[in-house]
Structure formats: structure tokens, C-alpha cells
Amino acid sequence: MEQATARSLFVSNPAEPQSSCLGTNQYWRYRAFYLTRSTIDALARGLGLKEVPRFARNMLTDPDLIDDLAALHRALETDRDAPQGQERLLDVMGRLFQRHGSGGGRIAEPPRDAGPLHRSLAEIHSRHVEGVSLGELGHAVGLTPFQLIALFRRTTGLTPHTYLTRVRLNAACRMLTRGSSIAEAAVGGFYDQSALTRHFKSCYGITPRQFVQATTGSDRCRA
Numbered sequence: 001m002e003q004a005t006a007r008s009l010f011v012s013n014p015a016e017p018q019s020s021c022l023g024t025n026q027y028w029r030y031r032a033f034y035l036t037r038s039t040i041d042a043l044a045r046g047l048g049l050k051e052v053p054r055f056a057r058n059m060l061t062d063p064d065l066i067d068d069l070a071a072l073h074r075a076l077e078t079d080r081d082a083p084q085g086q087e088r089l090l091d092v093m094g095r096l097f098q099r100h101g102s103g104g105g106r107i108a109e110p111p112r113d114a115g116p117l118h119r120s121l122a123e124i125h126s127r128h129v130e131g132v133s134l135g136e137l138g139h140a141v142g143l144t145p146f147q148l149i150a151l152f153r154r155t156t157g158l159t160p161h162t163y164l165t166r167v168r169l170n171a172a173c174r175m176l177t178r179g180s181s182i183a184e185a186a187v188g189g190f191y192d193q194s195a196l197t198r199h200f201k202s203c204y205g206i207t208p209r210q211f212v213q214a215t216t217g218s219d220r221c222r223a
Helices: 037-047 063-078 082-100 115-126 134-141 145-156 160-177 182-186 193-204 208-216
Strands: none
Touching: 037 082, 037 145, 063 082, 082 134, 082 145, 082 160, 115 134, 115 145, 115 160, 134 145, 134 160, 145 160, 160 182, 160 193, 160 208, 182 193, 182 208, 193 208
């Protein structure tokens, strides 16, 4: 019998029987993902496979992956940005299958040339207001969504969705410096004014109103 600790990752395959019990501790707290069949199938498509790999072992030790899974779980509890949540789920689960899965096919690595990246960036810049999904972006450049995430991480240090958000924030900054209201600036790709404010503060450490005051020297800012 294997014992789970605070730095353990327990995984199981679909329909695989399992059992557990409390050990020496009186209380047991953990975070868990229970993936539906449709979600597993979507992950396989995002990885470019017919089916996701299976796990030969149930108890894994992978500190940075465990930290990323915990961060993803916390984010999904509160984050209303569905595209970002889907991207993070594919990214983390893809790395889990890539490192510890067996069978189900090999997850292809992204290309080393810069062509797909440049086409991806051009697509994001031209469609940042309406938005472009991870699947659409991958299809446009001939990559699976997981390959696209890996390509962006390796070359820009960001995920495609984070890069898209930065492009939208840059556009919002330009609008604000030209006298647009915060609500008008939010139209450039954000759900609403509160979404713009949340992303603005997360990226720059200040609110859009504070940005306008700092760049114009005025205390007046239209909502």
C-alpha cells in the first residue's frame, strides 16, 4: 500500500477501481480533478491523439507539475475566463500525460522554425478584438493546441491566451491615452469594464484610472 503525502500526485485511469483510507492523520484534505469522458476526448484532440495515454503507476512525484495542478485548481474555482481555463487545463494535463503516460500515441513536439510563431502572432494582432480560440489559432498554423502552447512558452515565455490579453491591454492603453473612457477601452476584447480593470491591475499593478492619472496628470477619468 502506498502512502500519499502533501507532495504526492495520485492519478487513475477511467473506470479503474480504487480505494483509500486515512493513515496516521485524523484529517485528510486534498484537491482533485474528475474529468468527464467528453473532457478526456477533448484533451486527446488538443494533444493531437486518438486517445490520451494511460498511467502505469498511480502515485507520482513531480513537484513542479503538482504545483501547477494546484494552481490550476485554485484558478478554476474563481476565474471566469473560460478560454484561459481551457488553455491552462490542456497545458497542465498535456504535460502530465507527456511525462507520465504510456501508450495512446506520442505527443508531437512543436516545430523549431519561427514560421508558425510569426503567423500565430499576426493572427492574434489582427483578431485581438473579436478573439481567436486556441483551436482556431492552431488550425490556422497547422499545429495542435498543445503544440501551440509549447511553442509560445518556448519563444515568448507566455501562453497564447496570455499573449492575446497583453495585446488587448496594449490597445486599451493606447485608447486611454487618446482620451477614451475606461468602458470604451474595454470594448477592445474584454468582457466588460471590470474584466479590463482586473487584467490591467494583474499585469501592470495599477488600475486603468490610475494609469490615466499617471500619464495625463489629470485626476479626471471617465468610467
